[in-house]
Amino acid sequence: xxxxxxxxxxxxxxxxxxxxxxxxxxxxxxxxxxxxxxxxxxxxxxxxxxxxxxxxxxxxxxxxxxxxxxxxxxxxxxxxxxxxxxxxxxxxxxxxxxxxxxxxxxxxxxxxxxxxxxxxxxxxxxxxxxxxxxxxxxxxxxxxxxxxxxxxxxxxxxxxxxxxxxxxxxxxxxx
Amino acid sequence: xxxxxxxxxxxxxxxxxxxxxxxxxxxxxxxxxxxxxxxxxxxxxxxxxxxxxxxxxxxxxxxxxxxxxxxxxxxxxxxxxxxxxxxxxxxxxxxxxxxxxxxxxxxxxxxxxxxxxxxxxxxxxxxxxxxxxxxxxxxxxxxxxxxxxxxxxxxxxxxxxxxxxxxxxxxxxxxxxxxxxxxxxxxxxxxxxxxxxxxxxxxxxxxxxxxxxxxxxxxxxxxxxxxxxxxxxxxxxxxxxxxxxxxxxxxxxxxxxxxxxxxxxxxxxxxxxxxxxxxxxxxxxxxxxxxxxxxxxxxxxxxxxxxxxxxxxxxxxxxxxxxxxxxxxxxxxxxxxxxxxxxxxxxxxxxxxxxxxxxxxxxxxxxxxxxxxxxxxxxxxxxxxxxxxxxxxxxxxxxxxxxxxxxxxxxxxxxxxxxxxxxxxxxxxxxxxxxxxxxxxxxxxxxxxxxxxxxxxxxxxxxxxxxxxxxxxxxxxxxxxxxxxxxxxxxxxxxxxxxxxxxxxxxxxxxxxxxxxxxxxxxxxxxxxxxxxxxxxxxxxxxxxxxxxxxxxxxxxxxxx
Numbered sequence: 117x118x119x120x121x122x123x124x125x126x127x128x129x130x131x132x133x134x135x136x137x138x139x140x141x142x143x144x145x146x147x148x149x150x151x152x153x154x155x156x157x158x159x160x161x162x163x164x165x166x167x168x169x170x171x172x173x174x175x176x177x178x179x180x181x182x183x184x185x186x187x188x189x190x191x192x193x194x195x196x197x198x199x200x201x202x203x204x205x206x207x208x209x210x211x212x213x214x215x216x217x218x219x220x221x222x223x224x225x226x227x228x229x230x231x232x233x234x235x236x237x238x239x240x241x242x243x244x245x246x247x248x249x250x251x252x253x254x255x256x257x258x259x260x261x262x263x264x265x266x267x268x269x270x271x272x273x274x275x276x277x278x279x280x281x282x283x284x285x286x287x288x289x290x291x
Numbered sequence: 292x293x294x295x296x297x298x299x300x301x302x303x304x305x306x307x308x309x310x311x312x313x314x315x316x317x318x319x320x321x322x323x324x325x326x327x328x329x330x331x332x333x334x335x336x337x338x339x340x341x342x343x344x345x346x347x348x349x350x351x352x353x354x355x356x357x358x359x360x361x362x363x364x365x366x367x368x369x370x371x372x373x374x375x376x377x378x379x380x381x382x383x384x385x386x387x388x389x390x391x392x393x394x395x396x397x398x399x400x401x402x403x404x405x406x407x408x409x410x411x412x413x414x415x416x417x418x419x420x421x422x423x424x425x426x427x428x429x430x431x432x433x434x435x436x437x438x439x440x441x442x443x444x445x446x447x448x449x450x451x452x453x454x455x456x457x458x459x460x461x462x463x464x465x466x467x468x469x470x471x472x473x474x475x476x477x478x479x480x481x482x483x484x485x486x487x488x489x490x491x492x493x494x495x496x497x498x499x500x501x502x503x504x505x506x507x508x509x510x511x512x513x514x515x516x517x518x519x520x521x522x523x524x525x526x527x528x529x530x531x532x533x534x535x536x537x538x539x540x541x542x543x544x545x546x547x548x549x550x551x552x553x554x555x556x557x558x559x560x561x562x563x564x565x566x567x568x569x570x571x572x573x574x575x576x577x578x579x580x581x582x583x584x585x586x587x588x589x590x591x592x593x594x595x596x597x598x599x600x601x602x603x604x605x606x607x608x609x610x611x612x613x614x615x616x617x618x619x620x621x622x623x624x625x626x627x628x629x630x631x632x633x634x635x636x637x638x639x640x641x642x643x644x645x646x647x648x649x650x651x652x653x654x655x656x657x658x659x660x661x662x663x664x665x666x667x668x669x670x671x672x673x674x675x676x677x678x679x680x681x682x683x684x685x686x687x688x689x690x691x692x693x694x695x696x697x698x699x700x701x702x703x704x705x706x707x708x709x710x711x712x713x714x715x716x717x718x719x720x721x722x723x724x725x726x727x728x729x730x731x732x733x734x735x736x737x738x739x740x741x742x743x744x745x746x747x748x749x750x751x752x753x754x755x756x757x758x759x760x761x762x763x764x765x766x767x768x769x770x771x772x773x774x775x776x777x778x779x780x781x782x783x784x785x786x787x788x789x790x791x792x793x794x795x796x797x798x799x800x801x802x803x804x805x806x807x808x809x810x811x812x813x814x815x816x817x818x819x820x821x822x823x824x825x826x827x828x829x830x831x832x833x834x835x836x837x838x839x840x841x842x843x844x845x846x847x848x849x850x851x852x
Contacts, residue, residue, distance in 0.1 A: 136470075136471060139420070140408065140412075140420070143409070143412065144412060147413055151413045185595070185598070188594045188595040189595050192593070192595050194417040194437060194469060
């Protein structure tokens with residue numbers, strides 16, 4: 117018998133958790149991750165299709181053993197009703213980013229062209245800046261950020277991952 | 292009829308069968324205390340809120356019922372924290388009620404305001420901030436249900452002062468609606484069958500019994516399984532008393548201060564059946580080196596405990612008694628003669644080293660504990676503190692009574708013994724209750740001597756007084772170059788202190804007086820305190836150094852000068 121390995125095979129894993137929409141529930145979840153020393157990469161929360169049930173997408177850096185513990189610990193929270201791992205291959209995973217770049221009038225055409233290639237949108241323009249909205253996989257978002265970076269990144273915000281199982285499969289386990 | 296929140300709280304307590312509340316009043320809980328005299332529930336006024344939580348914890352452990360403690364907001368509530376954390380670590384069912392400032396003042400840093408639900412989030416099974424009196428019956432019912440079911444634990448209800456005073460129609464809910472909370476009580480039969488097969492095939496099996504066996508009241512089932520399949524039982528500290536410790540198949544406690552033969556058996560076994568034990572680090576030593584030859588079956592009511600510290604071959608989530616009941620008919624009768632002979636040989640060697648405490652003229656702590664054991668025939672409820680005194684109790688008091696040891700295992704809270712003994716005695720007035728503490732831990736909560744007098748509780752208090760924070764001093768001696776930094780402590784004359792409170796007190800400095808003093812204590816009707824001045828630099832052996840495998844212990848010296 118050997119101990120649970122802690123430092124190998126770590127990768128980014130996506131969990132979707134359903135929980136009662138009560139005050140303090142977000143703090144319970146984030147508190148748990150901090151206290152148990154789990155490495156959380158992003159966490160998003162919002163309403164689900166069921167009234168009074170919130171849906172949280174959590175990206176955590178973990179191996180199988182740690183992920184199992186994360187799931188079990190989430191279930192120890194009274195408000196949490198369902199936790200599932202979302203397999204990247206069988207899920208739609210999206211992130212939204214708002215990117216504000218330095219773009220005086222001479223640069224705008226070039227920016228517009230790049231934004232179109234990514235099927236992103238320009239949602240705000242001022243005399244020397246443009247704000248771009250992109251929705252897509254994290255890779256796609258990363259690529260656009262890197263391409264826009266040389267113009268001068270003034271401000272950036274990303275939502276973190278939201279995920280949903282593909283097709284007929286429901287994240288809450290129902291078909 | 293409309294009732295205010297305070298009345299509703301007491302009515303809910305009545306419905307939940309609450310017999311006693313341990314607490315201290317204060318500004319933000321006054322409406323609740325104002326109504327208290329109108330309800331047939333005993334209130335034990337403590338002298339510090341930490342003690343109130345420990346007393347409720349002791350009551351819960353001794354009775355299996357939910358213990359209730361109560362305090363005001365702010366400092367009252369933060370004082371409860373150590374007691375709540377203690378109960379949380381040891382799966383003790385508690386409902387803690389705290390007053391809170393009025394909901395209109397929440398978040399304004401009002402007088403005696405503290406974020407109590409925020410503070411207690413990581414040390415409660417669940418908690419509530421109650422600002423609307425209409426929620427009170429549902430919240431209280433849920434709180435008791437959550438505290439006592441599944442893996443028991445503390446639940447806190449923080450009640451804003453205006454919610455204590457506002458009125459509403461009182462109806463107690465019939466049922467609970469908690470979609471996210473469904474304790475799994477019955478083991479999966481496929482896994483139970485798999486476990487039975489492994490038990491039937493094992494050549495050197497061990498049962499590892501933890502507090503889960505005691506919580507599930509699975510005494511008979513555990514003993515029957517052990518006898519039928521002829522499997523020796525190792526216990527954790529909190530598993531002591533899961534089986535009479537003089538039973539031929541009970542090896543005793545394993546781990547950091549386990550006897551050598553117990554730890555050797557753990558390292559040699561080919562199958563560990565853990566039942567309601569969480570494989571904590573004091574038991575396993577360095578996890579990577581624990582039980583290298585063993586497969587592991589882990590029975591626990593909390594899925595989160597399974598696979599947390601050691602990998603598990605067969606996980607079974609369920610109540611210990613249910614799972615043992617299912618397991619019993621599937622397990623074949625067996626005789627593990629060679630295995631028991633192997634252990635017996637090592638046990639003899641361990642026992643032979645133990646002669647030293649009998650032959651010394653000095654007043655040794657083991658001698659005191661062994662004498663209490665003989666006097667009480669192992670049938671007392673022992674409430675021990677934390678540190679050397681706790682380990683001597685664990686090594687030398689062989690519990691005959693199921694659940695006869697109450698001690699702070701997980702959190703290791705010094706100062707636990709005296710207030711927990713109060714709760715124990717309130718809950719089990721028919722049982723002899725002995726509190727054993729060191730001089731350090733005793734001084735952390737000794738204000739509760741007054742509560743003992745006030746409530747007329749016949750607690751026998753034993754202080755193993757060595758003038759040190761002994762366990763740390765021992766570590767300093769063994770692992771920190773004998774640098775006794777901040778461990779030498781002075782204390783008062785404890786006998787006189789007891790007398791000042793109105794409790795008979797006595798000091799014992801000679802070995803020859805031990806038996807007689809203990810007999811006097813037993814014969815005394817009310818409480819009594821005996822301060823034993825034990826050999827000051829006496830160590831707990833065996834001890835496994837931190838981070839070492841559990842068979843690499845330092846053993847008792849064979850000879851002593």
